[in-house]
Amino acid sequence: MKARLPPKTPGNPGIFNGRSFPGSISFSRFELPPTRGGSPAHALVRGAGAALGAALDLLLPPECLVCEAPVSAAGLFCADCFRATTLIADPVCTRCGLPFASAGAAGRDGICASCAAAPPRFATARAALLYDAGARRLILPFKHADRPEIAARLAPFLLRAGAALLDRAELLVPVPLHRRRLFARRYNQAAVLALALGRRARRPVLVDALCRLRPTAPLGGKTAAEREAALDGAFAVRPRRAAALAGRCVLLIDDVLTSGATANACASVLLAAGARQVDVLAAARVPDPRGG
Ligand SMILES: [Zn+2]
Ligand SMILES: [Zn+2]
Secondary structure, eight states, X not given: OOOBOOOOOTTOOSSSOSOOOTTBOOOSOOBOOOOSOOOHHHHHHHHHHHHHHHHHHHHSOOBOSSSSOBOSSTTOOOHHHHHHOXXXXXSBOTTTOOBOSSGGGSOTTSOOHHHHHSOOSSSOEEEEEESSHHHHHXXXXXXXXXXXXXXXXXXXXXXXXXXXXXXXXXXXXXXXXXXXXXXXHSSOHHHHHHHHHHHHHTOOBOTTXXXXXXXXXXXXXXXXXXXXXXXXXXXXXXXXXXXXXTTOEEEEEEEEESSSHHHHHHHHHHHHTTOSEEEEEEEEEOSSGGGO
């Protein structure tokens, strides 16, 4: 299923119309299109789903896409989250998805300076949200406050940003946590996100394809070479999962993309294990690639 934004029109029935962010889409309402498939049976199922949705709307007042504030209709942001949330939109680096301040900031080939200097191992990376105040409202409790259910709020944003990548993906694989961190957090947020996406996009998820062999220190402030060295040998493909990866187009899922070094290290081991291609989809990305 692909998500789409509605056209930007003054008459769009959202709470907030016409506001634009630098490097982002102006939006007022966020909705998913009907599922593909035009048979009468499909239409019946869709009709029943819509009726059920309408009945639930009567019972449960619609909530903001990000927080639990009530809004007038499903698919809207509350005032605070609308101001704080930035969707990533073109122009972005065609390889790593880094947002450009303007179309002129991209080189003639459409890639950023980092990708030109050292092309990543992954084919394409995209993220849904800038990692700003709005994204932190979702991602910090998702990571640190035992709130796995937030994956359901993030998934529609990823479906929209990663529609093309999900279309070609044959298998979703989450970035793994080291087992000590997994024990402390109780769940791997990237795996929970991958499962939520896999269900909605009807793609298989291999939650344990990768493992993190050792914990890694934060990468912030390190140079590209130092990040690569810090991650050398940190990830591996589980041998019993290698057969499932062979020849497949894999979509690696993470919560936050920073420098892309972690995604790159994971892509390397997936490709070495036989994956045909690796793309990356994250809920958010840090705008400054030197951030870590
Ligand atoms: Zn809100
Ligand atoms: Zn790039």
